[in-house]
Structure formats: structure tokens, C-alpha cells
Amino acid sequence: MRSETAQLIKLEDYKETPYVIENVSLVFKLQPEATEVISTLTLFRREGTETGAPLELDGDDLTLVSVAIDGAALAEEAYEASPEKLVVQTPPADTFKLEVVTRVNPTTNTKLEGLYLSQGIYCTQCEAEGFRRITYYYDRPDVLSVFTTRIEADKVTNPILLGNGNPQDAGDIEGTDRHFAVWHDPHPKPAYLFALVAGDLACTSEKYTTASGKPVDLNIYVEKGNEDRTDWSMDSLIRSMRWDEKVFGREYDLEVFNIVAVSAFNMGAMENKGLNIFNDKYILADSDTATDMDYEGIETVVAHEYFHNWTGNRITCREWFQLCLKEGLTVFRDQEFSSDERSRPVKRIADVIRLKSRQFPEDQGPLSHPVRPTEYKEINNFYTATVYDKGAELVRMIKTILGADGFRKGMDLYFERHDGDASTIEDFLKCFEDANQQDLSHFSLWYHQSGTPFVKANGSYDEAAKTYTLDLEQNTAATPGQDEKKPFFIPIRFGLVGPNGDDLAYTSVEGAHVDGDLLHLTEDKQTVVFHGIGSKPVPSLLREFSAPVKLESTLSREDQIFLMRHDIDPFNRWQATQTLMTELLIELTNGEEPAGKDAFIEALGHMAEDKNLDHAFRGFGLMLPSEQAIALEIGKDVDTDAIGDARDAFSKEIGKALYDTFKRIYDAMEMPATFSPDALSAGKRALKLRCLSYLGAAQTEESAVLTKAHFDNADNMTDRMGALTVLVIWQLAGAQDALKAFEARHKDTALAMDKWLSIAARAPSEDAIAAIRTLTEHPAFSWDNPNRIYALIGGFLGGNTRGFHAADGSGYDYLAEITLQLDKTNPQVASRMAKSFGTWKNMNAERRVKAEAALKRILAADQQLSTDVKEIVELCLD
Ligand code: B3K
Ligand code: ZN
Numbered sequence: 001m002r003s004e005t006a007q008l009i010k011l012e013d014y015k016e017t018p019y020v021i022e023n024v025s026l027v028f029k030l031q032p033e034a035t036e037v038i039s040t041l042t043l044f045r046r047e048g049t050e051t052g053a054p055l056e057l058d059g060d061d062l063t064l065v066s067v068a069i070d071g072a073a074l075a076e077e078a079y080e081a082s083p084e085k086l087v088v089q090t091p092p093a094d095t096f097k098l099e100v101v102t103r104v105n106p107t108t109n110t111k112l113e114g115l116y117l118s119q120g121i122y123c124t125q126c127e128a129e130g131f132r133r134i135t136y137y138y139d140r141p142d143v144l145s146v147f148t149t150r151i152e153a154d155k156v157t158n159p160i161l162l163g164n165g166n167p168q169d170a171g172d173i174e175g176t177d178r179h180f181a182v183w184h185d186p187h188p189k190p191a192y193l194f195a196l197v198a199g200d201l202a203c204t205s206e207k208y209t210t211a212s213g214k215p216v217d218l219n220i221y222v223e224k225g226n227e228d229r230t231d232w233s234m235d236s237l238i239r240s241m242r243w244d245e246k247v248f249g250r251e252y253d254l255e256v257f258n259i260v261a262v263s264a265f266n267m268g269a270m271e272n273k274g275l276n277i278f279n280d281k282y283i284l285a286d287s288d289t290a291t292d293m294d295y296e297g298i299e300t301v302v303a304h305e306y307f308h309n310w311t312g313n314r315i316t317c318r319e320w321f322q323l324c325l326k327e328g329l330t331v332f333r334d335q336e337f338s339s340d341e342r343s344r345p346v347k348r349i350a351d352v353i354r355l356k357s358r359q360f361p362e363d364q365g366p367l368s369h370p371v372r373p374t375e376y377k378e379i380n381n382f383y384t385a386t387v388y389d390k391g392a393e394l395v396r397m398i399k400t401i402l403g404a405d406g407f408r409k410g411m412d413l414y415f416e417r418h419d420g421d422a423s424t425i426e427d428f429l430k431c432f433e434d435a436n437q438q439d440l441s442h443f444s445l446w447y448h449q450s451g452t453p454f455v456k457a458n459g460s461y462d463e464a465a466k467t468y469t470l471d472l473e474q475n476t477a478a479t480p481g482q483d484e485k486k487p488f489f490i491p492i493r494f495g496l497v498g499p500n501g502d503d504l505a506y507t508s509v510e511g512a513h514v515d516g517d518l519l520h521l522t523e524d525k526q527t528v529v530f531h532g533i534g535s536k537p538v539p540s541l542l543r544e545f546s547a548p549v550k551l552e553s554t555l556s557r558e559d560q561i562f563l564m565r566h567d568i569d570p571f572n573r574w575q576a577t578q579t580l581m582t583e584l585l586i587e588l589t590n591g592e593e594p595a596g597k598d599a600f601i602e603a604l605g606h607m608a609e610d611k612n613l614d615h616a617f618r619g620f621g622l623m624l625p626s627e628q629a630i631a632l633e634i635g636k637d638v639d640t641d642a643i644g645d646a647r648d649a650f651s652k653e654i655g656k657a658l659y660d661t662f663k664r665i666y667d668a669m670e671m672p673a674t675f676s677p678d679a680l681s682a683g684k685r686a687l688k689l690r691c692l693s694y695l696g697a698a699q700t701e702e703s704a705v706l707t708k709a710h711f712d713n714a715d716n717m718t719d720r721m722g723a724l725t726v727l728v729i730w731q732l733a734g735a736q737d738a739l740k741a742f743e744a745r746h747k748d749t750a751l752a753m754d755k756w757l758s759i760a761a762r763a764p765s766e767d768a769i770a771a772i773r774t775l776t777e778h779p780a781f782s783w784d785n786p787n788r789i790y791a792l793i794g795g796f797l798g799g800n801t802r803g804f805h806a807a808d809g810s811g812y813d814y815l816a817e818i819t820l821q822l823d824k825t826n827p828q829v830a831s832r833m834a835k836s837f838g839t840w841k842n843m844n845a846e847r848r849v850k851a852e853a854a855l856k857r858i859l860a861a862d863q864q865l866s867t868d869v870k871e872i873v874e875l876c877l878d
Contacts, residue, residue, distance in 0.1 A: 006867040011321040011374040017138050018049035019091070021145045026135070028115075030122055030153040030198055032107045035115060036065065039102070039135040041145075044095040055088040055098070057136035060114070060129065064136075065101035086136035102135050109133075110784065110825040118264035119223060120157065121199030123277055125270060128320055128379045131191035141317045142422035144188035151198055152180045158198040160221060164189070164273045166255045185273055187253065188420065190316055195272030197260045202227040206234055208252075211245040216252050221260040222283065229284040232295055232677065233259070233302050240303035243337050248411060250310045259283065259302075263750065264785050266828045267383070268301050271308035278305070281751055281787055287675040287716040289752040292682035294717075299341070304334040310415065318422045320379045324371045324447070325425055327383070328391020335392060342679040345570035346616040352545045352571070353620075355393065358385035360550070361632050363452045366876050367838045368479040370450040372425050378867040380828050386450070393548040394446050400491045400518065400546050401443065402436050409435035442489040442522060451479040453488050453549045455521065461536040468496060468506075468533040472526045474549070480878060490521040493546040493569075496530065496537035501566030507532030517543070538562050543569040553579060557596035561603045570613075574621055577607065582625050582633050588646035589630065589639075601654055605661045608691070616683030619690045624651060627801040628839070637844045640805040648697075655698035662691035666706075675716045682718070689722035696726035701733075708734035711741075721755050728763050743780075753780035754787055758795030768803030769810045772796050783822070786829050793818060797836040804836065805843060809850025812837070816854040819869060820861050827866030834858070834872045852877070 023042040028035060045051065064081045067074045069092060080087040086100065109116035114133025115124050124130065132139040149163040155177055161170070165185025172179045201221040208216040218237060220230045237259070244250040254274045261283035269278040282301040285294055311333060312326035339347040362368060362385050369382070371391050376382050399407040410432030418427055425447050429440050456473040472492075476485040494517055495503040503517075511528040513520040519528065538559045542551050555563075563576035580600050587594040607613065607621045627647055631638045655662070669688045672681050692710060695703040704727075711723035711734075724742055727735040739760065746752035757780060765771045775781060775792055782788045797804050797815065804811035815836060822830035840851035858865070858873050865873075 006377040006870065008375050008377055009320075009379075011319070014319050014321075016046065017140070017143055018046055018053045019043045019055055019138075020046050021138060021143055024145045024147045025150075026147065027150045028152065028196060030106075030151065030158065032117060033105050035104050035106055035122075037102045037104065037135045039098075039100045039137070041098045041100075041137075042095070043091070043098060045091070051094070052090040055091050057086045057100075058129070058132040058139040059084050059086055059102075059136045060132045061104075062133070062136065063103045065103055066099075067101075068099040070097050071099075081136075100136050104134060111828065112264055112266050112786070112826060113828065115196070116264075118262040121197065121201065121223070121260075121262055122153070122158065123197050123199075123260065123262050124195050124272075125266065125277065126194050126272070127192040127270060128383075129192075131194055134194075137191050139191050140319065141190040141192060142319060144190055144316070144420070144422060146186065146188050147194060148182065148184045149194075149196060150180055150182045151196055152178055153198045155179045157200060160197070160199055160201045160203070162195075162197040162221070162258055162260065162275055164193070164195055164275050166274070185254075187273060187314070189273050189313060190422070193271070193273045193313055193316075195270070195275040195277055197221070197275065197277065200224065201260065204230040204234055206238065208238060208241060208257075210241075210251045212251060214251070216241075216254070217256045219256065219258045220283065221258065222280065223261070223263065226261070226280070226284055229286045229289070230261075232285045232290075233283045233298050236299040236302040237306060239299075239341065240306045240337060243303075243340065244307060244310070244333075247336065247340070248310070248333070248408075248415075250415070252309065253314070257306075259305075263787070266786050266826070269305045271305040271312055273309070273313050276305045278302075279787065281754075284751060285677075287677075289717055289746065289749050291718040291721055291755070292677060292685060295677035295682070296338070296342075300334050300338055303337045304330055307333045307337070314420065315414070315418045316422050318424050320376075320382070321372055321374065322424050323379075323382060324387045324391035324394075325423060325428055327388045328371065328393075329395050329428075331388050331392035332395040335396075343614050343616060343683075345574075346614055346620065346679075346683070348544060348571050349574050349617070349620050351389075351392075355385070355389045355548060357626060357629060359389045359548070360452055361628065361839050362386055363390070363450060363479070364477070364632065364635075365838045365841060366480060366878055367835065367872070368450045370448050370482075372447040374448075377871040378831070380868055381831055381871055390548055397443070397446070397491055397547055398432055398440070400493065400544075401440075401520075402432060402438065406436045406438075407432070445486060445488055449476070449485060449488070450482055451476040451485065453490065453547075454552055455490065455492075455542075455549045456552045456554070457539065457541055458554050459537075459539050461533070463536070466531065466533050468530045468537055468539075470528045470530070470539060472512075472521050472528065474521060474524060480875070487522060487524045488547075488549075490547045490549060492519045492521055492541055493517055493543040494519055495540045495543060495567070495569065496533060497540050497563065497567060498535055498537055501568070503568060504533055504535070504537050506530040518546075540567045540569060540572045542572070542575075543567075544571050545575070557583075557600070561596070561599060564603055564607065570617060573607075574617065577604070577621050578625060582630060585625065585630050585643075585646055585650060586634060588650055589634070589642045591642075598657075601657050604654065605658045608658070608661055608665060608687075614683055615687040616679065619683065619686035622687075622690045622694070624654075628798075631801070631839065631842060634842075636842055638805075638842050638847075639807075639844050640801050640847075641807065644802045651694065651697040652699065655694035655696070655703075659695065659698055659700075662694050666691045666695065685716075685718050685722070689719070689726075692723065693726050693729075696730040696732055699730055699732065704732040704734060707732055708738065711738045717752065717755070721759070724756075725759050725762075728759050731764060747780065750780070750785075751787070754791035757781060757788065757792040758799065761792050761795035762799040765803065768796070768800060768806065769814045772803075772814065783825070786826070789822070789829055789833070793833055797833065805847060807846055807850075809847070809854065812840075812847075812851045812854035813857075816858050819858055819873075820863060823866050823869045824863065827868040830866065831868035831872045834869055834876075837873070837876045840876065 025040040027038040106117045113130040151161040161181035163183025168184045169182040202224045204220045206218045259276045261278045261280040265279035311329045413435045414431040453476045458471040498504040508531045560576045560580045567573045584594045714720035819834045
């Protein structure tokens with residue numbers, strides 16, 4: 001949507017539509033440059049709407065061909081049409097049929113929103129407001145209707161014709177080279193869940209029988225030649241369907257479930273009813289082209305989209321402010337699925353790393369917003385880590401507070417009470433309150449108040465009284481639009497760890513609601529006294545990361561090392577390691593020599609070799625916080641070069657100090673004879689590669705040879721890419737050869753070349769921007785495909801901190817330049833890139849000046865900015 005005067009949409013302005021759309025019948029006459037869409041809507045006047053009140057439908061960039069009501073063409077004065085709107089001034093009756101014909105051009109649709117062509121395949125993307133780019137409609141989630149879709153297309157180029165719901169009819173169109181298919185979706189749905197696909201696609205199929213015995217045809221459609229790369233996604237789908245039956249009691253509800261993978265897609269995937277459309281990155285996998293992380297990503301996204309069938313589709317959102325109702329909840333569900341399928345603590349660590357690296361910076365900067373926002377200009381800008389990942393944390397906290405049974409009771413009531421509804425967060429919370437007779441009003445503040453709460457904890461032990469006193473304090477800094485913050489309801493899972501590593505029991509407690517190992521922090525300050533504590537404990541707080549807060553610990557380094565070795569909560573063992581690493585790295589960044597560094601490195605060596613721990617867990621334990629994470633922790637006046645230098649030096653120091661340990665683990669690792677993406681094998685590969693990266697950091701001749709051999713001998717992408725990254729990042733001998741060999745091997749596989757682009761984008765360089773410009777000329781890169789842009793430009797912005805935050809401002813200038821360039825073709829991708837400006841206020845003065853100038857240059861550019869980009873830039877400058 002392009003507009004100089006983008007409107008601020010406010011939650012408080014919500015009103016129902018004056019008319020109800022009962023039925024939608026669509027006919028698509030597909031042509032690459034001029035597709036005709038005939039839409040017939042059965043409408044009736046809503047009770048309370050004045051007779052003859054105008055009917056105003058949304059459009060975006062539409063060409064109207066004709067408009068009729070009940071079979072009669074409308075006189076010109078009876079309606080007003082523009083590309084953005086169709087207004088029928090005075091509908092003639094309480095119930096009527098509106099027939100609208102529009103024409104759209106799928107070939108020139110570079111925004112990838114609405115109907116577009118991707119590699120010769122027609123496909124659609126309608127969430128959030130793409131349906132209005134197909135036909136005039138009430139394009140909002142609270143308008144639920146029954147859709148029937150007829151698709152007509154050329155038989156040769158489009159043998160496969162897919163729509164939502166169940167197939168109803170199909171055949172040739174006599175006297176032409178064309179054929180048709182009719183799809184009917186019996187479940188009323190909002191327009192954002194509409195989808196259509198037509199093309200020459202290959203298909204993999206399976207049969208599934210639901211828990212109650214209903215047969216379902218499962219199909220995964222891909223571009224021809226890719227059909228042997230769908231086994232994992234099909235397997236993930238079947239496991240997801242079974243899991244949702246078992247864990248949430250939810251069955252699938254149509255005769256077919258179709259998935260289509262396309263190569264040009266703005267995001268990961270889309271949960272259209274019965275016809276999920278995916279970015280092919282989240283469907284295609286084989287061991288030669290996909291990493292273990294890709295396999296995990298596929299499992300997660302396939303599950304996520306499938307789970308939306310109940311949380312999103314059967315129960316949808318009243319308006320887009322409620323986005324977290326479906327997204328936060330569905331992320332929670334996919335996280336739980338992966339935890340059950342893999343290792344729960346490892347999955348928890350991975351999810352928390354993601355939350356802290358994506359959501360924490362968002363919530364502590366100019367783009368901070370509540371999980372349920374109250375205003376926006378462009379809804380596509382609000383598909384954020386806050387809505388998704390923090391949204392999932394809020395659902396997780398409800399489960400923590402109510403317990404597993406109470407949570408399930410609330411979910412059951414939600415499905416029973418709201419099936420078929422367009423709901424709100426209030427509706428959702430009410431189900432948990434009613435099912436558990438519990439008041440969640442204080443808890444609900446999490447949905448409305450933005451910002452990351454900082455929790456401070458200070459403990460003291462009184463040996464004579466056998467008491468342990470914990471002084472807790474919470475504080476949330478002001479965020480845009482919210483100067484004053486109220487205290488949150490923070491569930492803190494904890495243990496008081498005794499000298500032998502066991503949790504100490506307490507006899508009684510005062511000062512807070514404490515139930516077993518769960519403490520409710522509900523006020524700004526609380527002093528909690530535990531009685532009957534026999535010896536001095538080390539507190540282990542926020543176990544399992546029970547709330548999305550930043551814990552400022554006052555523990556000594558010895559105590560952290562103690563937790564790192566002994567905590568019974570694996571998450572907090574990992575967290576203690578991270579906390580220590582971060583503290584040490586900050587001191588190193590400041591040029592100090594940190595106390596306890598050697599003891600820490602020694603403890604790290606123990607963890608690396610601890611056979612009682614999961615391989616994947618050990619891999620995560622060894623991982624240093626990213627440069628961005630350290631920058632966020634420092635918070636202000638950040639010098640990214642100093643952080644990079646300190647982190648490099650510390651990696652090297654650990655690599656040298658524990659060289660023998662890492663080499664021993666590396667050499668001793670037994671790998672399965674054939675590749676399997678299972679969690680155990682993936683964990684072994686991860687640990688082995690983590691060891692290799694420290695050996696690489698030590699930059700010995702031996703480690704360069706070892707890394708190059710690892711690359712040369714790799715029989716899977718995880719090892720090949722892992723070793724290539726080590727070679728390139730540490731500039732080891734053989735790096736250039738390896739880059740060339742990778743390119744030669746994978747030049748015809750775009751998704752594999754994306755990995756090459758993102759590694760190349762991270763390579764240390766004197767002139768990073770010149771290097772990126774050269775890479776944009778590479779045949780593997782294209783400005784037209786989001787995956788290529790995310791790989792190269794996204795890889796640079798997120799993975800090359802020195803380059804992007806270069807003190808001379810060249811990284812910021814480049815981002816301004818490509819934001820403007822991309823905005824002309826694909827505003828969603830442009831604004832996603834521009835969000836990298838979100839941390840500029842944390843930088844030092846030298847960098848801030850450059851970043852601010854670059855942001856201002858975007859606003860002042862001699863081109864019309866999309867609402868998407870304009871909103872992000874304005875928020876950043878606010
Ligand atoms: N619901 C889609 C995201 C749509 C994004 C629109 N800008 C995928 C998902 O979250 O499952
Ligand atoms: Zn989703």
C-alpha cells in the first residue's frame with residue numbers, strides 16, 4: 001500500500017461491518033498478464049445497520065471491469081470505484097448478490113501479495129491484506145464466509161489447479177486448451193485464508209487417518225525435479241497431525257490437506273485453509289543441500305502452519321490487533337511439539353536464544369510495542385518477534401501459573417466456546433479464568449504493557465536463624481507511548497541449591513505467593529524469606545526461563561560456576577554459562593582483565609566433556625553470545641569494533657586453552673554411517689562443529705588442515721557449511737578454495753547457494769560494502785527473490801556486525817540505499833531490512849550521527865515511500 005497520508009489504525013475504533021457476507025463465489029480466468037476475477041458475494045444487511053447504508057469494500061491497486069447487483073449492471077452514479085475502494089451508495093435490498101469483475105496482472109506483481117506468478121506458478125498470499133489486491137472485499141479477519149472457487153487455466157502450463165477446502169468438480173473447457181477445477185471450503189473463513197495455486201507441479205502423496213477414523217489425502221506439491229526432497233516435510237506433517245490429536249485433542253477437518261512450495265515468498269509459509277503455501281526453504285530438504293537447522297526449521301514451520309488450522313483458522317482474530325491470539329499461541333504449540341519430538345531442555349535453550357536475540361532488542365528500542373498493540377499504520381510491520389515469540393512466552397507463562405491440567409482445561413474450553421469465532425485476547429484469557437476459577441487480570445498486563453522487565457535479585461543467608469532472604473525488585477524502562485510502567489505478574493521458577501548440588505527444602509515462606517518451586521513476583525519490590533534452610537544456598541532463579549525478563553544477578557563468579565556445574569535445571573546451567581561469558585566479554589570489551597576468567601575456561605572444558613549432558617546441550621553451552629547480544633547487554637554508547645575484537649580474542653583464547661579438549665572430543669565423536677537428521681545425530685554434529693570452530697579460532701596450522709579436511713570430506717550440508725564458515729570467518733588457509741568448491745558443487749541449487757551467500761556476507765573485509773556489492777552481481781543472487789535478499793543482505797545486516805555498524809557509516813548508508821531500492825518493488829522486504837536500524841540508538845555518538853542521517857535520507861528521498869518503510873523509519877527516528 002502506498003500512501004503519503006497513511007492512516008493510524010486504532011484498536012479503539014473497531015466496529016462491525018454494516019453488511020454480512022454469507023457466501024463468496026469466485027471465478028479466476030488465469031492469464032499471466034490479465035487475469036479476470038469474477039466475484040459474486042451474497043450479502044445481507046446486519047441488524048442495526050440503517051436500510052440503504054452504503055457498502056464500502058476494500059481494494060488495492062485494482063482495475064474494475066464491471067459491477068452488478070442481482071444480475072443488473074449498476075448505473076455509474078450508483079457506485080464509486082477507485083483502485084483502493086468500491087462504494088455502492090445505496091444497496092437496493094436487505095439481501096442481495098453483488099457481482100464484481102476485476103482484472104489483475106500476476107506477472108508484474110513484485111510485492112508478492114495478492115495473486116502473483118513465481119517461476120511460472122500462480123499463487124496467492126492474502127494475509128494480512130492481500131485479498132483486496134484480487135477483488136473488492138471486506139478484507140478483515142472478522143468477516144467469515146463460505147468460499148467456492150472455480151479456477152480456469154491453460155491445461156499444458158497449469159495442469160494442477162488447487163483451491164481451499166475439498167475438490168468439487170473438474171474438467172475441460174470445451175473448444176479451448178483450457179480446463180477448470182472447482183473447490184469448496186465448507187468452513188466459513190476470513191479472506192486472508194483464501195488461496196489458489198495453478199501450475200505444472202510435481203506431487204508427493206500420503207494417506208492419513210484421523211483419530212476418529214476419517215481419511216485425509218496429504219499432498220505436497222513442488223516444482224518439478226524437487227519431488228525427492230519432500231520426505232522430511234511429509235514426515236513432519238504426519239507427526240504434527242498425530243501430536244495435535246494427542247496433546248490438544250484436535251483433528252483435521254477436510255478430506256485433503258495440500259501443501260505447495262514456491263520459490264518466491266516473502267516469509268516462511270502461510271496457513272491458508274486446506275492449502276498451505278510455503279517458501280520452498282521450509283519444505284525441501286536432503287542431506288546434500290539442507291543443514292540440521294534446516295531440517296528443524298522445516299519440522300517447526302510445517303507443524304506451525306498445520307496447528308494454525310485450529311488456532312487461527314477455526315478460531316481466528318477479530319481484528320489484526322489480536323494477531324498474537326493466533327501467532328503467539330501457535331508458536332507455543334509448535335515449540336511444544338518440537339520439545340516432545342526432540343530434547344526439551346535443548347529446545348528451550350534454542351527458543352530462548354531466539355527470543356533474546358530477536359525480541360529483546362526490539363522491546364528495548366524504538367520499535368518496542370505491546371504483544372497486543374493498540375495502533376499501527378501498516379499491519380505487515382507487526383508480524384514481529386514480540387507478537388510471535390514473546391506472545392508464545394505469555395502462553396507458556398499461563399501454563400506455568402495454572403499447571404498442565406489447568407492449562408489443558410482452559411484450552412479445551414477455548415476450542416469449545418470459540419470454534420467458528422473471530423476472537424480476542426480477552427476471550428482467550430477468560431477461558432483460562434473460567435476453567436480454573438482464577439483471576440488473570442494482573443497477568444493480562446503482559447499483553448498491554450511493552451518492554452522487557454528487569455528483575456534484580458539479592459540473597460542473604462542467616463545461619464543462626466536458618467533463613468534465606470531474597471530481595472526481589474522489578475523495573476521496566478519507559479517504551480514508546482508508555483512512560484509509566486506498572487509491576488508485572490512474574491512467575492519465577494526457582495531452586496535453592498545446596499552445597500552438594502541438591503535443591504534445599506524450605507519449611508515455610510513469607511513475603512510472596514510461593515507454591516513449591518514457583519514464586520509469584522507481583523510487586524515492584526518484594527522480600528521473600530525462606531525458613532528452615534540448613535545451609536547456605538546458591539539461588540537458581542528463573543529456571544526454564546519461566547518469564548521473558550532480564551535477570552540481573554548479583555551472584556559471584558564462583559556461584560555462577562557452581563550453578564554451571566551443578567544446577568539440576570539444565571536451562572539454568574546453560575544460562576549460568578552465558579551470564580559468565582557475557583560478563584567476561586563486556587569486561588574484555590572495556591579493555592579490562594576479568595577476574596575468574598581462567599576458572600571459567602576450565603569449567604567450560606568440563607562441560608564440553610561431560611558425558612551426562614546431551615551433545616546438543618554441550619554445543620549450545622560452548623557458544624559465545626553473539627556480538628549483537630553483547631551490544632544489547634552493554635546497552636548504550638556501543639562500539640561494535642571493540643566488541644568484535646574482544647569476542648574474537650576470547651574465542652581464540654578459549655580455543656588455545658582448551659585445544660586438546662576440543663581435539664579429543666572432535667576425534668572421539670562416533671558418527672552414524674549414514675546421514676540422519678534425528679536429534680542425537682544432529683547434536684553430535686553440532687558439538688563436533690563447535691569444537692572445530694574453537695580449534696579454527698586458535699588458528700594453528702593443524703586446525704586449518706583439519707577444517708579443510710572436514711569440509712572436503714563432508715557428506716552432508718551441515719558439516720560442509722559448518723566447516724566452510726570456520727574457514728571463512730577465521731580466514732584459514734583453504735578458505736577461498738572451499739568457497740569455490742562449494743559454489744561449483746551447488747551452483748544449480750538456489751537454496752544451497754543462499755548459504756554460500758550468507759557466509760560470504762559475513763566474511764571479514766576491509767571494505768565490507770564493496771564486497772557485498774560484488775556479491776549482488778553474482779549469478780546466485782537476485783533482487784527479485786526474497787530468499788536471496790534475506791541470505792545476502794540479511795546475512796550481512798545480522799551476521800556482519802563490524803561491517804553493518806562500521807564507524808564510517810558505510811553500512812548505514814548502504815542499508816538506506818537498498819531500503820529505497822527495494823521499496824520500489826517489494827515494500828515488505830524493504831521494511832524488513834530497514835528494521836535493522838532498530839538498534840541505532842544504542843550505538844556510540846559517532847555511529848548514531850551516521851545512522852540518524854541515513855534514516856533521515858530515506859524519509860527525504862525523492863520517491864514515494866510505502867507505508868511499510870515509512871512507518872519503520874519514523875518509529876526509529878521518534
Ligand atoms: N500467518 C503467516 C504470516 C503472514 C505474514 C503476513 N505479512 C505465517 C505464519 O505465521 O504462520
Ligand atoms: Zn503463524
